[in-house]
Amino acid sequence: MAERERRLTRPFGGVFVPRTQVMDADDLRRATWRMAHEIIEANGGVDDVVLVGLQTGGVPLAERLQAALLEIEGVEVPAGRLDVAFHRDDIGLRPVLPEAPTDVPFPIDGAVVVLVDDVLFTGRTIRAALDALTSFGRPRAVQLAVMIDRGHRELPIRPDYVGKNLPTRKDEAVDVHDDGVDLGEVVK
Amino acid sequence: MTDLLSITDLERGDIERLLDLTDRFAEISTRQIPKVPALRGKTVVSLFYEDSTRTRLSFETAAKRLSADTMNFSVSTSSVKKGESLRDTAQTIEAMGIDCVIVRHKSSGVPWQLTRWVDASVVNAGDGWHEHPTQALLDCYTIRQQRGSLDGMHIAIVGDVKHSRVARSDIWAFTKLGATVTVVAPPTLLPPAVGAYPVQVSHDIESVLPTVDAVYLLRMQRERMTEALLPSLREYTATYGLTRRRAELLRDDALVMHPGPINRGVEIDPDIADEQRSVIVDQVRNGVSVRMAVLFLLLGSGTELHTPTDALQEASA
Numbered sequence: 001m002a003e004r005e006r007r008l009t010r011p012f013g014g015v016f017v018p019r020t021q022v023m024d025a026d027d028l029r030r031a032t033w034r035m036a037h038e039i040i041e042a043n044g045g046v047d048d049v050v051l052v053g054l055q056t057g058g059v060p061l062a063e064r065l066q067a068a069l070l071e072i073e074g075v076e077v078p079a080g081r082l083d084v085a086f087h088r089d090d091i092g093l094r095p096v097l098p099e100a101p102t103d104v105p106f107p108i109d110g111a112v113v114v115l116v117d118d119v120l121f122t123g124r125t126i127r128a129a130l131d132a133l134t135s136f137g138r139p140r141a142v143q144l145a146v147m148i149d150r151g152h153r154e155l156p157i158r159p160d161y162v163g164k165n166l167p168t169r170k171d172e173a174v175d176v177h178d179d180g181v182d183l184g185e186v187v188k
Numbered sequence: 189m190t191d192l193l194s195i196t197d198l199e200r201g202d203i204e205r206l207l208d209l210t211d212r213f214a215e216i217s218t219r220q221i222p223k224v225p226a227l228r229g230k231t232v233v234s235l236f237y238e239d240s241t242r243t244r245l246s247f248e249t250a251a252k253r254l255s256a257d258t259m260n261f262s263v264s265t266s267s268v269k270k271g272e273s274l275r276d277t278a279q280t281i282e283a284m285g286i287d288c289v290i291v292r293h294k295s296s297g298v299p300w301q302l303t304r305w306v307d308a309s310v311v312n313a314g315d316g317w318h319e320h321p322t323q324a325l326l327d328c329y330t331i332r333q334q335r336g337s338l339d340g341m342h343i344a345i346v347g348d349v350k351h352s353r354v355a356r357s358d359i360w361a362f363t364k365l366g367a368t369v370t371v372v373a374p375p376t377l378l379p380p381a382v383g384a385y386p387v388q389v390s391h392d393i394e395s396v397l398p399t400v401d402a403v404y405l406l407r408m409q410r411e412r413m414t415e416a417l418l419p420s421l422r423e424y425t426a427t428y429g430l431t432r433r434r435a436e437l438l439r440d441d442a443l444v445m446h447p448g449p450i451n452r453g454v455e456i457d458p459d460i461a462d463e464q465r466s467v468i469v470d471q472v473r474n475g476v477s478v479r480m481a482v483l484f485l486l487l488g489s490g491t492e493l494h495t496p497t498d499a500l501q502e503a504s505a
Binding site: 103134135 | 226
Protein backbone atom coordinates (compact mmCIF):
# COMPACT_ATOMS: atom_id res chain seq x y z
CA MET A 1 0.00 0.00 0.00
CA ALA A 2 0.63 3.55 -0.09
CA GLU A 3 3.85 3.95 -1.95
CA ARG A 4 2.79 7.52 -2.35
CA GLU A 5 2.48 8.13 1.38
CA ARG A 6 5.82 6.50 2.08
CA ARG A 7 7.57 8.65 -0.46
CA LEU A 8 6.11 11.74 1.09
CA THR A 9 7.25 10.93 4.60
CA ARG A 10 10.66 11.90 5.68
CA PRO A 11 12.75 8.76 6.21
CA PHE A 12 11.97 7.78 2.64
CA GLY A 13 12.04 11.32 1.32
CA GLY A 14 12.66 11.56 -2.35
CA VAL A 15 10.96 12.70 -5.47
CA PHE A 16 8.93 10.35 -7.61
CA VAL A 17 9.95 10.73 -11.24
CA PRO A 18 7.37 9.14 -13.56
CA ARG A 19 8.76 7.38 -16.63
CA THR A 20 5.77 5.68 -18.24
CA GLN A 21 2.07 6.14 -17.84
CA VAL A 22 0.63 2.63 -17.59
CA MET A 23 -3.05 3.53 -17.08
CA ASP A 24 -4.97 6.73 -17.76
CA ALA A 25 -8.13 7.99 -16.07
CA ASP A 26 -10.39 6.04 -18.44
CA ASP A 27 -8.42 2.84 -17.82
CA LEU A 28 -8.83 3.37 -14.08
CA ARG A 29 -12.57 3.88 -14.45
CA ARG A 30 -12.99 0.75 -16.61
CA ALA A 31 -10.85 -1.37 -14.31
CA THR A 32 -12.82 -0.19 -11.26
CA TRP A 33 -16.09 -0.93 -13.03
CA ARG A 34 -14.91 -4.45 -13.97
CA MET A 35 -13.66 -5.17 -10.45
CA ALA A 36 -17.05 -4.06 -9.06
CA HIS A 37 -18.76 -6.55 -11.40
CA GLU A 38 -16.35 -9.29 -10.31
CA ILE A 39 -17.08 -8.61 -6.64
CA ILE A 40 -20.82 -8.90 -7.29
CA GLU A 41 -20.38 -12.06 -9.34
CA ALA A 42 -18.08 -13.82 -6.87
CA ASN A 43 -20.36 -13.08 -3.91
CA GLY A 44 -23.72 -13.56 -5.65
CA GLY A 45 -24.66 -9.93 -4.94
CA VAL A 46 -23.39 -7.54 -2.30
CA ASP A 47 -25.62 -8.43 0.66
CA ASP A 48 -22.90 -9.16 3.19
CA VAL A 49 -20.09 -7.30 1.45
CA VAL A 50 -18.23 -4.46 3.17
CA LEU A 51 -15.27 -2.52 1.77
CA VAL A 52 -12.22 -1.56 3.81
CA GLY A 53 -9.73 0.75 2.11
CA LEU A 54 -6.17 0.71 3.38
CA GLN A 55 -4.65 4.07 4.28
CA THR A 56 -3.74 5.99 2.35
CA GLY A 57 -3.78 4.75 -1.25
CA GLY A 58 -6.62 2.27 -0.87
CA VAL A 59 -9.12 4.76 0.54
CA PRO A 60 -10.02 6.63 -2.67
CA LEU A 61 -10.14 3.33 -4.56
CA ALA A 62 -12.58 1.88 -2.01
CA GLU A 63 -14.76 4.95 -2.47
CA ARG A 64 -14.74 4.46 -6.28
CA LEU A 65 -15.69 0.81 -5.86
CA GLN A 66 -18.46 1.80 -3.47
CA ALA A 67 -19.85 4.24 -6.05
CA ALA A 68 -19.64 1.61 -8.81
CA LEU A 69 -21.42 -1.01 -6.66
CA LEU A 70 -24.15 1.51 -5.88
CA GLU A 71 -24.65 2.23 -9.56
CA ILE A 72 -24.73 -1.43 -10.59
CA GLU A 73 -26.66 -3.02 -7.71
CA GLY A 74 -28.42 -0.01 -6.21
CA VAL A 75 -27.03 -0.86 -2.79
CA GLU A 76 -24.75 1.36 -0.73
CA VAL A 77 -22.11 -1.01 0.57
CA PRO A 78 -20.47 0.17 3.85
CA ALA A 79 -16.92 1.44 3.32
CA GLY A 80 -14.35 1.89 6.08
CA ARG A 81 -10.74 2.94 6.35
CA LEU A 82 -7.94 1.00 8.00
CA ASP A 83 -4.43 2.14 8.85
CA VAL A 84 -2.11 -0.76 9.56
CA ALA A 85 0.84 1.22 10.93
CA PHE A 86 0.36 -0.27 14.42
CA HIS A 87 0.38 -3.79 13.01
CA ARG A 88 3.34 -3.73 10.65
CA ASP A 89 6.31 -6.04 11.18
CA ASP A 90 8.55 -3.04 10.48
CA ILE A 91 7.15 -0.64 13.06
CA GLY A 92 9.60 2.18 13.41
CA LEU A 93 10.16 2.34 9.68
CA ARG A 94 6.67 3.64 9.05
CA PRO A 95 5.37 6.70 10.79
CA VAL A 96 1.88 6.84 12.23
CA LEU A 97 0.14 9.76 10.57
CA PRO A 98 -2.55 11.76 12.37
CA GLU A 99 -4.27 12.38 9.03
CA ALA A 100 -4.60 8.67 8.16
CA PRO A 101 -7.05 7.41 10.80
CA THR A 102 -8.71 4.03 11.13
CA ASP A 103 -12.49 4.20 10.88
CA VAL A 104 -14.50 1.00 10.59
CA PRO A 105 -17.92 2.22 11.75
CA PHE A 106 -19.83 -1.02 11.07
CA PRO A 107 -19.70 -4.57 12.47
CA ILE A 108 -17.62 -6.99 10.43
CA ASP A 109 -18.73 -10.18 12.21
CA GLY A 110 -20.06 -12.51 9.54
CA ALA A 111 -19.42 -10.05 6.73
CA VAL A 112 -17.38 -10.55 3.57
CA VAL A 113 -14.65 -7.95 3.95
CA VAL A 114 -13.08 -6.76 0.71
CA LEU A 115 -9.73 -5.15 1.54
CA VAL A 116 -8.88 -2.49 -1.02
CA ASP A 117 -5.42 -1.13 -1.78
CA ASP A 118 -3.74 0.71 -4.61
CA VAL A 119 -0.58 -1.38 -5.10
CA LEU A 120 0.17 -4.96 -4.04
CA PHE A 121 3.93 -5.50 -3.66
CA THR A 122 5.57 -7.63 -0.93
CA GLY A 123 2.26 -8.46 0.78
CA ARG A 124 3.39 -7.23 4.19
CA THR A 125 0.75 -4.53 4.39
CA ILE A 126 -1.95 -7.09 3.68
CA ARG A 127 -0.60 -9.41 6.36
CA ALA A 128 -0.77 -6.50 8.79
CA ALA A 129 -4.29 -5.64 7.62
CA LEU A 130 -5.46 -9.23 8.24
CA ASP A 131 -4.02 -8.96 11.72
CA ALA A 132 -5.68 -5.59 12.33
CA LEU A 133 -9.07 -6.86 11.11
CA THR A 134 -9.20 -9.45 13.88
CA SER A 135 -9.46 -6.68 16.46
CA PHE A 136 -12.74 -5.56 14.87
CA GLY A 137 -14.43 -8.96 14.75
CA ARG A 138 -14.59 -12.21 12.81
CA PRO A 139 -15.47 -11.80 9.15
CA ARG A 140 -16.95 -14.75 7.25
CA ALA A 141 -14.37 -14.21 4.54
CA VAL A 142 -11.72 -11.69 3.56
CA GLN A 143 -11.01 -10.87 -0.07
CA LEU A 144 -8.44 -8.56 -1.62
CA ALA A 145 -8.89 -5.98 -4.38
CA VAL A 146 -5.89 -4.03 -5.73
CA MET A 147 -5.54 -1.68 -8.68
CA ILE A 148 -1.94 -2.76 -9.44
CA ASP A 149 -0.28 -6.10 -8.71
CA ARG A 150 3.43 -5.41 -9.24
CA GLY A 151 4.80 -8.80 -8.10
CA HIS A 152 7.75 -9.44 -5.75
CA ARG A 153 5.65 -11.10 -3.06
CA GLU A 154 7.44 -12.05 0.17
CA LEU A 155 4.43 -13.74 1.79
CA PRO A 156 1.85 -16.27 0.56
CA ILE A 157 -0.77 -13.65 -0.33
CA ARG A 158 -2.70 -13.29 -3.60
CA PRO A 159 -5.32 -10.81 -4.73
CA ASP A 160 -8.91 -11.76 -5.68
CA TYR A 161 -9.58 -8.72 -7.87
CA VAL A 162 -6.84 -6.98 -9.87
CA GLY A 163 -7.02 -3.82 -11.95
CA LYS A 164 -3.79 -4.52 -13.79
CA ASN A 165 -0.87 -6.90 -13.47
CA LEU A 166 2.25 -4.80 -13.90
CA PRO A 167 5.66 -6.52 -14.05
CA THR A 168 8.20 -4.24 -12.34
CA ARG A 169 11.77 -4.16 -11.14
CA LYS A 170 12.11 -4.07 -7.39
CA ASP A 171 13.72 -0.63 -7.41
CA GLU A 172 10.95 0.96 -9.44
CA ALA A 173 7.98 2.74 -7.91
CA VAL A 174 4.32 2.81 -8.87
CA ASP A 175 2.11 5.83 -8.32
CA VAL A 176 -1.67 5.46 -8.43
CA HIS A 177 -3.46 8.80 -8.50
CA ASP A 178 -6.83 10.14 -9.65
CA ASP A 179 -5.75 10.61 -13.26
CA GLY A 180 -4.05 7.27 -13.79
CA VAL A 181 -1.09 5.12 -12.88
CA ASP A 182 2.58 5.97 -13.47
CA LEU A 183 5.65 3.77 -13.33
CA GLY A 184 8.93 5.46 -12.44
CA GLU A 185 11.67 5.83 -9.87
CA VAL A 186 12.13 7.58 -6.58
CA VAL A 187 15.12 9.91 -6.78
CA LYS A 188 16.72 10.91 -3.52
CA MET B 189 13.05 12.66 22.29
CA THR B 190 13.86 9.61 24.40
CA ASP B 191 12.50 10.79 27.74
CA LEU B 192 9.47 12.77 28.87
CA LEU B 193 10.58 14.69 31.93
CA SER B 194 8.75 18.00 31.87
CA ILE B 195 6.47 20.19 29.83
CA THR B 196 9.08 22.94 29.80
CA ASP B 197 11.25 20.71 27.58
CA LEU B 198 8.56 20.70 24.88
CA GLU B 199 7.80 23.23 22.19
CA ARG B 200 4.26 24.13 21.24
CA GLY B 201 4.71 22.10 18.02
CA ASP B 202 5.81 18.99 19.96
CA ILE B 203 2.72 19.15 22.15
CA GLU B 204 0.40 19.66 19.19
CA ARG B 205 1.94 16.79 17.27
CA LEU B 206 1.46 14.50 20.25
CA LEU B 207 -2.15 15.59 20.72
CA ASP B 208 -2.83 15.06 17.00
CA LEU B 209 -1.45 11.54 17.28
CA THR B 210 -3.53 10.83 20.37
CA ASP B 211 -6.69 10.59 18.27
CA ARG B 212 -5.20 7.55 16.56
CA PHE B 213 -4.69 5.85 19.91
CA ALA B 214 -8.14 6.79 21.17
CA GLU B 215 -9.56 4.87 18.20
CA ILE B 216 -7.77 1.69 19.29
CA SER B 217 -9.62 1.76 22.60
CA THR B 218 -12.96 1.72 20.76
CA ARG B 219 -12.23 -1.58 18.99
CA GLN B 220 -13.82 -4.87 19.94
CA ILE B 221 -10.34 -6.06 20.89
CA PRO B 222 -8.54 -2.89 21.97
CA LYS B 223 -4.97 -4.06 21.53
CA VAL B 224 -2.38 -3.58 18.80
CA PRO B 225 1.10 -5.13 18.52
CA ALA B 226 2.91 -1.80 18.15
CA LEU B 227 5.18 -2.24 21.20
CA ARG B 228 5.45 -6.00 21.18
CA GLY B 229 8.67 -7.10 22.87
CA LYS B 230 9.16 -3.84 24.78
CA THR B 231 9.16 -3.89 28.54
CA VAL B 232 7.84 -1.03 30.61
CA VAL B 233 8.40 -0.77 34.35
CA SER B 234 6.49 1.50 36.64
CA LEU B 235 8.59 2.59 39.56
CA PHE B 236 6.27 4.29 42.01
CA TYR B 237 7.68 5.65 45.25
CA GLU B 238 4.38 7.36 45.98
CA ASP B 239 0.83 6.10 46.09
CA SER B 240 -1.16 6.30 42.90
CA THR B 241 -4.22 4.63 41.51
CA ARG B 242 -5.17 6.32 38.29
CA THR B 243 -1.76 7.27 36.94
CA ARG B 244 -0.29 3.82 37.47
CA LEU B 245 -3.34 2.01 36.11
CA SER B 246 -3.55 4.44 33.23
CA PHE B 247 0.07 3.88 32.20
CA GLU B 248 -0.31 0.16 32.63
CA THR B 249 -3.47 0.04 30.52
CA ALA B 250 -1.77 2.17 27.87
CA ALA B 251 1.28 -0.11 27.72
CA LYS B 252 -0.87 -3.23 27.55
CA ARG B 253 -3.05 -1.91 24.74
CA LEU B 254 0.17 -1.48 22.76
CA SER B 255 1.27 -5.05 23.67
CA ALA B 256 4.24 -4.00 25.80
CA ASP B 257 5.09 -6.16 28.79
CA THR B 258 4.57 -4.34 32.05
CA MET B 259 6.18 -4.78 35.42
CA ASN B 260 5.12 -3.10 38.58
CA PHE B 261 7.29 -1.93 41.34
CA SER B 262 5.74 -0.58 44.46
CA VAL B 263 7.88 0.45 47.33
CA SER B 264 5.91 -1.27 50.06
CA THR B 265 6.67 -4.75 48.73
CA SER B 266 10.20 -4.26 47.43
CA SER B 267 13.80 -4.23 48.57
CA VAL B 268 13.51 -0.52 49.22
CA LYS B 269 12.09 -1.65 52.55
CA LYS B 270 15.47 -3.27 53.16
CA GLY B 271 17.26 0.00 52.51
CA GLU B 272 18.13 -0.26 48.81
CA SER B 273 19.01 3.10 47.27
CA LEU B 274 17.23 4.56 44.25
CA ARG B 275 20.36 4.12 42.18
CA ASP B 276 20.78 0.46 43.07
CA THR B 277 17.12 -0.21 42.44
CA ALA B 278 17.31 1.52 39.06
CA GLN B 279 20.39 -0.40 38.02
CA THR B 280 18.87 -3.69 39.13
CA ILE B 281 15.84 -3.01 36.99
CA GLU B 282 17.98 -1.90 34.08
CA ALA B 283 20.04 -5.10 34.27
CA MET B 284 16.86 -7.01 33.50
CA GLY B 285 16.79 -5.34 30.10
CA ILE B 286 13.88 -2.97 30.13
CA ASP B 287 12.99 -0.25 27.65
CA CYS B 288 11.11 2.33 29.69
CA VAL B 289 10.85 3.43 33.31
CA ILE B 290 7.81 5.32 34.49
CA VAL B 291 8.77 6.98 37.72
CA ARG B 292 6.93 8.79 40.49
CA HIS B 293 8.81 10.07 43.49
CA LYS B 294 8.23 12.52 46.30
CA SER B 295 11.43 14.40 45.46
CA SER B 296 11.65 16.82 42.56
CA GLY B 297 14.30 15.96 39.98
CA VAL B 298 14.40 12.20 40.49
CA PRO B 299 13.49 11.48 36.82
CA TRP B 300 16.51 13.57 35.65
CA GLN B 301 18.75 11.70 38.06
CA LEU B 302 17.44 8.41 36.68
CA THR B 303 18.30 9.35 33.09
CA ARG B 304 21.95 9.52 34.16
CA TRP B 305 21.83 6.01 35.57
CA VAL B 306 19.80 4.04 33.07
CA ASP B 307 19.71 3.83 29.27
CA ALA B 308 15.99 3.14 29.16
CA SER B 309 13.53 5.92 28.35
CA VAL B 310 12.32 7.71 31.46
CA VAL B 311 8.80 9.07 31.82
CA ASN B 312 8.05 11.42 34.68
CA ALA B 313 4.79 10.39 36.33
CA GLY B 314 5.10 13.06 38.99
CA ASP B 315 8.15 14.30 40.89
CA GLY B 316 7.45 16.07 44.15
CA TRP B 317 5.95 19.51 43.68
CA HIS B 318 7.63 19.92 40.34
CA GLU B 319 5.93 18.43 37.26
CA HIS B 320 3.44 15.81 36.07
CA PRO B 321 3.72 16.17 32.29
CA THR B 322 1.34 13.44 31.13
CA GLN B 323 -1.42 14.90 33.30
CA ALA B 324 -0.96 18.26 31.58
CA LEU B 325 -1.00 16.62 28.16
CA LEU B 326 -4.24 14.77 28.88
CA ASP B 327 -5.75 17.99 30.24
CA CYS B 328 -4.84 19.79 27.01
CA TYR B 329 -6.23 16.90 24.97
CA THR B 330 -9.50 17.00 26.92
CA ILE B 331 -9.89 20.74 26.39
CA ARG B 332 -9.08 20.42 22.69
CA GLN B 333 -11.63 17.64 22.39
CA GLN B 334 -14.30 19.95 23.82
CA ARG B 335 -13.24 23.24 22.26
CA GLY B 336 -10.98 22.43 19.31
CA SER B 337 -8.16 24.68 20.50
CA LEU B 338 -6.78 26.37 23.61
CA ASP B 339 -5.95 29.56 21.73
CA GLY B 340 -7.46 32.57 23.46
CA MET B 341 -9.03 30.56 26.26
CA HIS B 342 -9.00 31.81 29.84
CA ILE B 343 -8.43 29.04 32.38
CA ALA B 344 -8.54 29.39 36.16
CA ILE B 345 -6.46 26.99 38.26
CA VAL B 346 -7.89 26.99 41.76
CA GLY B 347 -6.50 25.60 44.98
CA ASP B 348 -3.25 24.36 46.40
CA VAL B 349 -0.91 25.60 43.67
CA LYS B 350 2.06 25.57 46.00
CA HIS B 351 2.22 21.80 46.43
CA SER B 352 0.81 20.91 43.03
CA ARG B 353 2.95 19.45 40.26
CA VAL B 354 -0.22 19.25 38.17
CA ALA B 355 -0.61 23.02 38.42
CA ARG B 356 2.98 23.66 37.34
CA SER B 357 2.77 21.35 34.32
CA ASP B 358 -0.66 22.70 33.38
CA ILE B 359 0.46 26.33 33.60
CA TRP B 360 3.27 25.66 31.12
CA ALA B 361 1.18 23.51 28.81
CA PHE B 362 -1.90 25.76 28.74
CA THR B 363 0.11 28.91 28.10
CA LYS B 364 2.28 27.25 25.44
CA LEU B 365 -0.90 26.35 23.59
CA GLY B 366 -2.14 29.93 23.68
CA ALA B 367 -4.39 30.11 26.75
CA THR B 368 -4.17 32.65 29.55
CA VAL B 369 -4.10 31.26 33.07
CA THR B 370 -5.24 32.78 36.34
CA VAL B 371 -4.28 31.01 39.54
CA VAL B 372 -6.73 31.45 42.39
CA ALA B 373 -5.58 30.53 45.88
CA PRO B 374 -5.02 31.87 49.36
CA PRO B 375 -1.57 33.49 49.64
CA THR B 376 -0.31 30.61 51.79
CA LEU B 377 -1.01 28.11 49.01
CA LEU B 378 0.84 29.98 46.27
CA PRO B 379 4.47 29.24 45.42
CA PRO B 380 6.82 31.92 46.78
CA ALA B 381 8.01 32.83 43.26
CA VAL B 382 4.59 32.85 41.62
CA GLY B 383 5.70 35.94 39.69
CA ALA B 384 8.06 33.74 37.69
CA TYR B 385 5.15 31.87 36.12
CA PRO B 386 3.25 33.28 33.13
CA VAL B 387 0.03 33.66 35.14
CA GLN B 388 -2.24 36.21 36.73
CA VAL B 389 -2.94 35.82 40.43
CA SER B 390 -6.23 36.30 42.19
CA HIS B 391 -7.53 35.66 45.68
CA ASP B 392 -11.17 36.19 44.78
CA ILE B 393 -12.72 33.18 43.07
CA GLU B 394 -16.10 34.84 42.62
CA SER B 395 -14.73 37.62 40.45
CA VAL B 396 -12.77 35.15 38.29
CA LEU B 397 -15.39 32.47 37.65
CA PRO B 398 -17.65 34.50 35.30
CA THR B 399 -14.68 35.26 33.03
CA VAL B 400 -13.28 31.77 32.45
CA ASP B 401 -13.71 29.13 29.76
CA ALA B 402 -12.55 26.41 32.13
CA VAL B 403 -12.01 26.08 35.85
CA TYR B 404 -9.40 23.58 36.98
CA LEU B 405 -9.75 22.54 40.61
CA LEU B 406 -6.75 21.12 42.38
CA ARG B 407 -6.95 18.52 45.07
CA MET B 408 -6.24 19.76 48.57
CA GLN B 409 -3.15 17.69 49.30
CA ARG B 410 -3.58 17.04 52.96
CA GLU B 411 -0.59 14.70 53.00
CA ARG B 412 1.77 17.48 51.89
CA MET B 413 0.48 20.16 54.24
CA THR B 414 2.84 19.93 57.12
CA GLU B 415 2.53 23.56 58.14
CA ALA B 416 -0.50 25.41 59.31
CA LEU B 417 -1.37 26.87 55.91
CA LEU B 418 -5.10 26.95 56.37
CA PRO B 419 -7.27 27.48 59.41
CA SER B 420 -9.42 24.53 58.35
CA LEU B 421 -10.60 22.70 55.26
CA ARG B 422 -14.08 23.97 55.94
CA GLU B 423 -12.85 27.53 55.73
CA TYR B 424 -11.10 26.71 52.46
CA THR B 425 -14.36 25.37 51.05
CA ALA B 426 -16.17 28.47 52.21
CA THR B 427 -13.73 30.87 50.53
CA TYR B 428 -12.36 28.90 47.53
CA GLY B 429 -14.46 25.78 46.97
CA LEU B 430 -16.62 25.39 43.87
CA THR B 431 -19.89 25.32 45.71
CA ARG B 432 -23.22 25.03 44.01
CA ARG B 433 -23.80 28.75 44.44
CA ARG B 434 -20.45 29.64 42.86
CA ALA B 435 -21.00 27.21 40.00
CA GLU B 436 -23.90 29.41 38.93
CA LEU B 437 -21.40 32.19 38.25
CA LEU B 438 -19.77 30.02 35.58
CA ARG B 439 -20.79 30.38 31.97
CA ASP B 440 -23.00 27.55 30.70
CA ASP B 441 -20.27 26.28 28.38
CA ALA B 442 -17.40 26.53 30.87
CA LEU B 443 -15.58 23.27 31.58
CA VAL B 444 -15.06 21.95 35.11
CA MET B 445 -11.86 19.92 35.47
CA HIS B 446 -10.07 18.08 38.26
CA PRO B 447 -7.03 15.79 38.17
CA GLY B 448 -8.45 13.42 40.77
CA PRO B 449 -8.73 11.98 43.27
CA ILE B 450 -11.57 14.27 44.26
CA ASN B 451 -12.19 15.40 47.81
CA ARG B 452 -15.92 15.72 47.35
CA GLY B 453 -17.28 18.54 49.46
CA VAL B 454 -13.86 20.18 49.90
CA GLU B 455 -12.69 21.72 46.63
CA ILE B 456 -15.85 20.84 44.73
CA ASP B 457 -19.50 20.35 45.56
CA PRO B 458 -20.40 16.66 45.17
CA ASP B 459 -23.13 17.38 42.59
CA ILE B 460 -21.01 19.72 40.46
CA ALA B 461 -18.46 16.95 39.89
CA ASP B 462 -21.13 14.89 38.14
CA GLU B 463 -22.95 17.56 36.19
CA GLN B 464 -22.89 18.26 32.46
CA ARG B 465 -20.06 20.79 32.43
CA SER B 466 -17.71 18.46 34.28
CA VAL B 467 -15.20 16.65 32.05
CA ILE B 468 -13.50 14.85 34.94
CA VAL B 469 -14.40 11.41 33.62
CA ASP B 470 -13.21 12.38 30.11
CA GLN B 471 -9.87 13.35 31.64
CA VAL B 472 -9.41 9.83 33.01
CA ARG B 473 -10.47 8.20 29.74
CA ASN B 474 -8.19 10.44 27.69
CA GLY B 475 -5.31 9.70 30.04
CA VAL B 476 -4.99 6.22 28.58
CA SER B 477 -4.92 7.50 24.98
CA VAL B 478 -2.40 10.24 25.71
CA ARG B 479 -0.11 7.83 27.54
CA MET B 480 -0.33 5.38 24.64
CA ALA B 481 0.84 8.18 22.36
CA VAL B 482 3.69 9.07 24.73
CA LEU B 483 4.89 5.47 25.04
CA PHE B 484 4.62 4.95 21.29
CA LEU B 485 6.58 8.12 20.50
CA LEU B 486 9.32 7.18 22.96
CA LEU B 487 9.55 3.46 22.17
CA GLY B 488 8.00 2.64 18.86
CA SER B 489 7.75 5.63 16.61
CA GLY B 490 9.56 5.84 13.33
CA THR B 491 9.15 9.55 12.94
CA GLU B 492 12.50 10.46 14.43
CA LEU B 493 14.51 7.42 13.42
CA HIS B 494 17.25 7.78 10.91
CA THR B 495 16.57 5.14 8.32
CA PRO B 496 19.34 3.83 6.08
CA THR B 497 18.50 3.91 2.39
CA ASP B 498 18.43 0.13 1.92
CA ALA B 499 15.61 0.00 4.47
CA LEU B 500 13.43 1.59 1.83
CA GLN B 501 13.30 -1.68 -0.05
CA GLU B 502 12.51 -3.71 3.03
CA ALA B 503 9.83 -1.33 4.17
CA SER B 504 7.97 -1.07 0.93
CA ALA B 505 5.00 -3.30 0.39
